[in-house]
Amino acid sequence: MNKYKLFILFFFLILVGCAQEGDEVEGLVYDPPGATITTDKEITTQHKRIIYFSDSKIYASNEFTGARLNDFYRENDSVYFAYINAENKPINNSPWYAFKLWAEEQQDIYLSLKYSGYSHRYVPKLSNNGINWQPFDTTMIAIDTIAKTATFQITIPADTLWISAQELITSGFYEKWEDKIAALPFVKKKTIGRSSEGRPVNELWISESEDAKDFVVIIGRQHPPEVTGYFALNAFAETVIGDSETAKEFRKKYNVLIIPLVNPDGVDNGHWRHNIKGVDLNRDWVEFNQPETRIVTNTIKQVIEHGYNLKFFIDFHSTLMDVFYTLSLESTIKEEYNEEEIRDAKKNHTLINNWLSKLQSRLPDYYVNIIDTLSQSTSPTSDRWVQTTFNAPALTYEVGDETDRKLIKKVAATAAEELMKILIENSGINYPEKDKK
Numbered sequence: 001m002n003k004y005k006l007f008i009l010f011f012f013l014i015l016v017g018c019a020q021e022g023d024e025v026e027g028l029v030y031d032p033p034g035a036t037i038t039t040d041k042e043i044t045t046q047h048k049r050i051i052y053f054s055d056s057k058i059y060a061s062n063e064f065t066g067a068r069l070n071d072f073y074r075e076n077d078s079v080y081f082a083y084i085n086a087e088n089k090p091i092n093n094s095p096w097y098a099f100k101l102w103a104e105e106q107q108d109i110y111l112s113l114k115y116s117g118y119s120h121r122y123v124p125k126l127s128n129n130g131i132n133w134q135p136f137d138t139t140m141i142a143i144d145t146i147a148k149t150a151t152f153q154i155t156i157p158a159d160t161l162w163i164s165a166q167e168l169i170t171s172g173f174y175e176k177w178e179d180k181i182a183a184l185p186f187v188k189k190k191t192i193g194r195s196s197e198g199r200p201v202n203e204l205w206i207s208e209s210e211d212a213k214d215f216v217v218i219i220g221r222q223h224p225p226e227v228t229g230y231f232a233l234n235a236f237a238e239t240v241i242g243d244s245e246t247a248k249e250f251r252k253k254y255n256v257l258i259i260p261l262v263n264p265d266g267v268d269n270g271h272w273r274h275n276i277k278g279v280d281l282n283r284d285w286v287e288f289n290q291p292e293t294r295i296v297t298n299t300i301k302q303v304i305e306h307g308y309n310l311k312f313f314i315d316f317h318s319t320l321m322d323v324f325y326t327l328s329l330e331s332t333i334k335e336e337y338n339e340e341e342i343r344d345a346k347k348n349h350t351l352i353n354n355w356l357s358k359l360q361s362r363l364p365d366y367y368v369n370i371i372d373t374l375s376q377s378t379s380p381t382s383d384r385w386v387q388t389t390f391n392a393p394a395l396t397y398e399v400g401d402e403t404d405r406k407l408i409k410k411v412a413a414t415a416a417e418e419l420m421k422i423l424i425e426n427s428g429i430n431y432p433e434k435d436k437k
Contacts, residue, residue, distance in 0.1 A: 025286050026378040032090035036380055038289040041278030043087040046070050046270070057104035058156055064130075066170040068270030069099035079110045081149075082163075086118070087271045088278040093118050096225040096272050098164035103156040111163075112151040120150035121320075122165035122225065123402055128157075133167045135402070166227035166401070171199055171264045177234065178202055178260065184241060186251065192259070193295030196276045199264035201295050206241060206256035214427065215255040216312045217300060219382065222281040222292075223273050224266040226318035228399035232412040233260055233316040239416035250420040253427045254311065257303060262292050282315075285385035286378075297385065304390070311423060312351075313386040313394035322403055322411070325396040326352055326372040327387055334377075334388070341391055348393035351422060358418040359411075366411060 027036045051060045051072045060082070062069035071083040084097045095115045113120060120143050124136040141152045154161070162168070182189035186208040191200040220233040237258055240247055261267065265276035275281055275290060284293045304310060329349045333342055360368040375384050383394040397415075399408055 024378060025283075025380050026376045027283060028374045028379060028381070030092070030374075031280075031283070032092060034090060035092075035280050036283050036286075038279045038284035038287050038380075040289070041088055041274075043274070043276065043278040044085070045087075046085075056107070056109075058107070058109070059100075059102050061100045062098075062270075064098075064100065065172065065268045066098055066164075066168050066270050067100075068097045068165075068272075072099075075112075078108070079112065081112045081114050083114050083116070085116045087266075087269070087274055089117070091118075092273050092280075093121060094223065094225050094272045095119075095121055096165045096270055097122075098162070098168055098270055100160050100162050101154075101156050102160045103158060106155060106157050108153060108155050110151055110153050112149045115148045117148065119145060119148060121401065124150075124152070125164050125167055126154075127162040127164070127168075128159060130160075130162050130168055133162075133164070165225055169227050169230050169267075171261060171268050174202075174261045174264075178204060181237070181241065187241065192299045193291065195263075195265045196291055197265045199268065201259065201262065201264065201292060203299060204237075204256075204258040204260070206251065206258070208251040209253070209255075212251075212253055212255055213307060214253065214309045214311045214423075215257055215303060216314075216423070217310065217386070218256065218258045218260075218314055218316070219262055219296060220260050220316035221267060222262045222315070222382070223317060224263060224269075224271045225273070226316075226399075228318040228401060228403055228405075228408055229316035229397070230260070231405060231408045232397060232399045233258075235409040235412035236314075236316070236416045239413045240420065244417070246417055246420050246424070250424055253424060255308065257300070259296055259299070262296060265292075282317075282382055283380045285382050286380040296382075300386075310386070310390050310392045311426075312419070313383060313392060315382045315394075315396045317396055317398045318401055319398040321369065321398075321400045322367075323369045323371050323398045324356055325374060325383070325398060326356075326370055327375055327383065327394065328372040331375070331377045332387055332391075344391050348387075348391070351393050351426065352395055355415075355419050355422050358422070359415050362414050362418060363411065366407070 025036045048063050053074050060072040069082055070085040073081045075081060084095050095118050123138055125133040127133045141150055143150050178189050181187050181204055188205045190203050192203045193201045220229050240256055263275050263281055266274055273280055279290050281290060281292055284290050288294050332345045356368050356370055375381055383396050386392055386394040
């Protein structure tokens with residue numbers, strides 16, 4: 001056998017080995033090809049600049065944190081195209097955009113959002129200051145599924161008009177919110193690591209009793225555009241630190257670890273889904289190739305190594321509708337589990353179902369949407385990692401892109417209240433014999 005054939009054979013064996021290793025990780029049904037490959041991938045950065053049209057005296061800019069505008073063209077006197085491209089491909093259909101427009105004289109134009117190979121998803125949000133936002137009237141948007149465009153008429157003012165896929169919640173907003181929370185005497189803020197671009201990944205540690213050894217983990221914003229998940233996490237956390245009797249009693253029995261912004265690079269760079277290395281962080285909870293997932297998992301492990309018991313995990317996301325992604329009971333029981341571990345898995349499943357049932361009872365006019373079919377035992381997601389590693393109750397809470405913002409807060413706050421009640425009841429409880437079967 002010559003050297004060339006030996007090389008081909010060697011290369012083939014490497015490919016087979018990689019394929020076998022990859023087969024151990026199972027993505028979700030909607031994942032694009034390569035989603036579970038979490039080694040660094042090349043991205044295309046957007047060119048930050050101000051674009052000026054001398055004839056119409058209109059300006060377009062992406063020179064701010066969280067922006068996404070790859071190009072801006074004038075079609076004719078009244079039609080302009082905003083080109084929105086992903087940081088890399090393939091990628092889930094979550095085309096984030098955010099840019100500013102202004103004119104020397106107020107004028108009306110037709111604006112067309114143009115997506116490269118992807119479909120319009122987010123209803124435009126408009127703002128005059130980048131802080132207060134209003135959704136655009138969806139009945140006034142013409143969506144062309146073939147051309148991949150969304151076109152609508154807007155008025156360009158002499159002052160700045162911000163246009164964004166969702167409210168612009170960047171790392172600076174998180175820092176302010178974290179500092180506000182950390183002003184409470186029982187909350188400590190700490191930088192637990194830094195992203196690839198050096199941004200801090202922070203934790204909030206809520207602890208009001210030195211004797212409490214049980215703790216709950218709350219994380220969010222693995223995917224940059226998922227702003228409604230931030231709103232829910234915000235309301236959930238603020239309920240836990242609130243002044244209600246339930247919250248006070250809960251904090252005597254449980255500590256809470258909150259990591260609200262897992263992907264600061266992706267958020268501040270205006271990415272559709274990935275971190276600065278072009279990777280979906282919520283598919284990196286098996287290989288841990290990215291610094292952000294390593295930071296979060298190492299932090300959780302360190303807390304446990306200090307003698308604490310993980311009792312609940314929740315990861316906040318956003319999608320097309322409100323949904324609680326739970327893990328099926330069958331997929332949470334490993335073949336090698338002993339009787340005690342099987343009992344614990346069943347208790348975890350029962351706890352989550354009871355919690356969501358109580359949430360439904362509290363909100364009879366709201367549908368608590370529960371799906372337990374997307375994640376498999378080998379899925380590389382955060383909730384699955386917690387469940388398989390610690391045999392603890394874990395789930396993903398997805399919030400609809402366009403769910404009413406007041407409703408988001410109401411549901412999340414009520415969910416926090418009911419969870420605290422259940423965990424208080426289960427604190428140190430001895431389960432009856434019928435649950436041990």
